[in-house]
Amino acid sequence: MKTPTHITTLGLAAFLAILPASAQEKATPTTKESKSVATAPAEKPGQAKVQIAILLDTSSSMNGLIEQTKTQLWKIINTFIDAKQNGQVPYVEVALYEYGKSALSKEEHWIKQIQPLTRDLDEISKQLFALKTNGGDEYCGAVIRRAVTDLKWDPSNKVYKAIFIAGNEPFTQGPIKVDGAVKDAIAKGVIVNTIHCGNEQAGISGGWKNGAMLADGKFLTIDHNRAVVHIETPQDAEIVKLNAELNKTYLAYGKMGASKKHDQVAQDDNAKAKAASGASVQRVVSKGSANYWNGNWDLVDACKQKDFDITKIEKKDLPKEMQNMTPEQCKAHITKMAKERASIQKQIMELNDKRTAYVAAKRKELAEKEGNKAEKTLDEAVAATVRAQAEKKGYAFKK
Numbered sequence: 001m002k003t004p005t006h007i008t009t010l011g012l013a014a015f016l017a018i019l020p021a022s023a024q025e026k027a028t029p030t031t032k033e034s035k036s037v038a039t040a041p042a043e044k045p046g047q048a049k050v051q052i053a054i055l056l057d058t059s060s061s062m063n064g065l066i067e068q069t070k071t072q073l074w075k076i077i078n079t080f081i082d083a084k085q086n087g088q089v090p091y092v093e094v095a096l097y098e099y100g101k102s103a104l105s106k107e108e109h110w111i112k113q114i115q116p117l118t119r120d121l122d123e124i125s126k127q128l129f130a131l132k133t134n135g136g137d138e139y140c141g142a143v144i145r146r147a148v149t150d151l152k153w154d155p156s157n158k159v160y161k162a163i164f165i166a167g168n169e170p171f172t173q174g175p176i177k178v179d180g181a182v183k184d185a186i187a188k189g190v191i192v193n194t195i196h197c198g199n200e201q202a203g204i205s206g207g208w209k210n211g212a213m214l215a216d217g218k219f220l221t222i223d224h225n226r227a228v229v230h231i232e233t234p235q236d237a238e239i240v241k242l243n244a245e246l247n248k249t250y251l252a253y254g255k256m257g258a259s260k261k262h263d264q265v266a267q268d269d270n271a272k273a274k275a276a277s278g279a280s281v282q283r284v285v286s287k288g289s290a291n292y293w294n295g296n297w298d299l300v301d302a303c304k305q306k307d308f309d310i311t312k313i314e315k316k317d318l319p320k321e322m323q324n325m326t327p328e329q330c331k332a333h334i335t336k337m338a339k340e341r342a343s344i345q346k347q348i349m350e351l352n353d354k355r356t357a358y359v360a361a362k363r364k365e366l367a368e369k370e371g372n373k374a375e376k377t378l379d380e381a382v383a384a385t386v387r388a389q390a391e392k393k394g395y396a397f398k399k
Contacts, residue, residue: 048090050080050160050390051117053147053190057167057197059100060135065166065197068222070128071274074282077121079383081289081352082398083390085158089290090395093117094124095151098131100138100167109142109174117151119293121286122260125267138167139174140211144181144192153188160390161190162217164382168197171207178207182215193217193385218385230278231362235355242348243268243284249341251299251319251334260297281355288348300338303331310334 057065080090096114104110114127144165153161163185171194172178182192192215196203200221203209209219247268252261271283286292295301295308299319302308310330315323322330387397 048085048088048395049154049156050090050092050395051095051151051154051162052092053095053097053117053151053163055097055099055140055143055147055163055165056131057100057138057169058098058131058133058136059102059138059167059169060133061168062100062133062197066128066131066133069131070125070270071277071279072282073121073125073128074271074279074286076382077286077291078282078289079386080291080390080395081285081349083395085393085395090160091119091293092291093119094121095147096124096127097143097147099140099143100136100169101132102134102136103132104136109139109176110136111139111143111146113146113150119291120296121292122263122267122294125270125283126263129267129270137173138169139176140165140167140171141176141178141181142174144178144185145176148181148184148188148190153190155188157189158393159189160386160393160395161188162386162389163190163192163215164195165192166195166197166222168202169206171196171211178211179214182211185215191215191217191389193220193382193389195220195222195381197222218389220381220385222381230276230281231359233355233358235351235358236281239281239284239348239351239355242344242351243287246284246287246341246344246348249300249337249344250294251322251337252297253299253302253313253319254297254317257297257317257319260294264294284348285352288345288352299334300341303334303338 056062056069077092080092083090094115095117097111098104098114099109099111101110101112104112114131115124118124144163147163185192192212194203194208194212194217196206196208196219198206198221203219203221211217212219247264250261250264252258268280268283271279274280293301295305299310303310311327318325318330322333325333391397
């Protein structure tokens with residue numbers, strides 16, 4: 001993998017800024033559990049939705065890309081918190097691919113699907129933190145074709161569907177022609193946005209700009225060497241503090257409950273490890289929104305589903321504190337936790353509104369000082385791109 005002198009590795013987490021939900025990954029419960037384990041919220045007619053696939057170059061020089069993805073995942077997810085389409089807050093499905101790493105299969109063109117379209121944000125975060133890089137060949141056309149054909153894209157033209165692909169080698173490499181791959185995407189109503197990890201001219205000459213133009217997308221370049229600026233606010237500490245109380249409202253059940261609860265705490269810890277980038281605050285804000293759904297292991301979210309029946313769950317699969325409760329007591333306990341969660345989430349959202357206003361004012365000050373000359377990091381560039389593209393689909397954002 002050759003690294004340009006001015007290489008930029010974008011923080012792909014930015015893509016994720018747009019995410020929240022999915023019905024694509026299904027839990028595989030036992031026959032006895034099949035009617036009681038929730039897999040994903042049932043879609044309502046005309047349900048507002050967003051689908052994003054992130055194609056991440058994991059060849060040798062992309063460590064900066066991985067790091068920005070880890071730190072900015074939650075910030076990107078929060079892009080749609082205040083969005084609405086036809087009066088509905090959209091949920092987001094996210095898919096993740098890696099490509100260009102020699103440890104992957106040559107027969108698969110050095111491509112691996114890490115996650116299909118999913119609303120399991122903790123799993124996305126877990127997989128991102130597990131990513132490693134090494135040398136390889138980056139075939140953009142091949143990975144775009146895989147994402148277009150593998151994933152369950154919604155056929156509705158009202159759904160915002162987008163691919164974000166990032167890398168730094170020529171866009172046209174590999175056995176699959178880029179022109180055909182992006183045309184396949186457009187045929188399904190999927191926009192392809194390209195992010196070149198390097199200077200703008202290299203991205204243009206390498207075909208990244210042309211690839212985006214062919215798929216009605218946006219061509220972006222990002223500076224991975226620029227540290228993501230987290231503006232501390234008076235609300236940060238209180239938001240993070242509320243996370244501990246929020247976690248207490250999760251009632252893990254079923255065969256996957258304990259491990260998923262563990263994953264939730266582990267991703268809290270991963271975000272804390274990146275606190276300097278604001279990841280910890282942004283994760284709590286995500287958890288305070290409707291986009292953070294865990295009905296496949298949490299009773300509070302699961303009980304929101306129309307056909308969910310608490311009596312179908314064996315006592316041994318309930319949380320320990322509920323195993324000796326009657327069905328009526330179980331329902332009362334879940335209702336209590338739901339009310340507590342709603343109250344905490346409301347506090348988080350109110351604090352975040354104040355935090356957002358504070359950050360906007362500070363950013364304005366910084367922009368005036370820098371004269372808007374500083375190159376954007378991935379989270380800034382992708383968030384702006386997503387908003388502009390989604391607005392064309394009828395999604396409205398708070399200004």
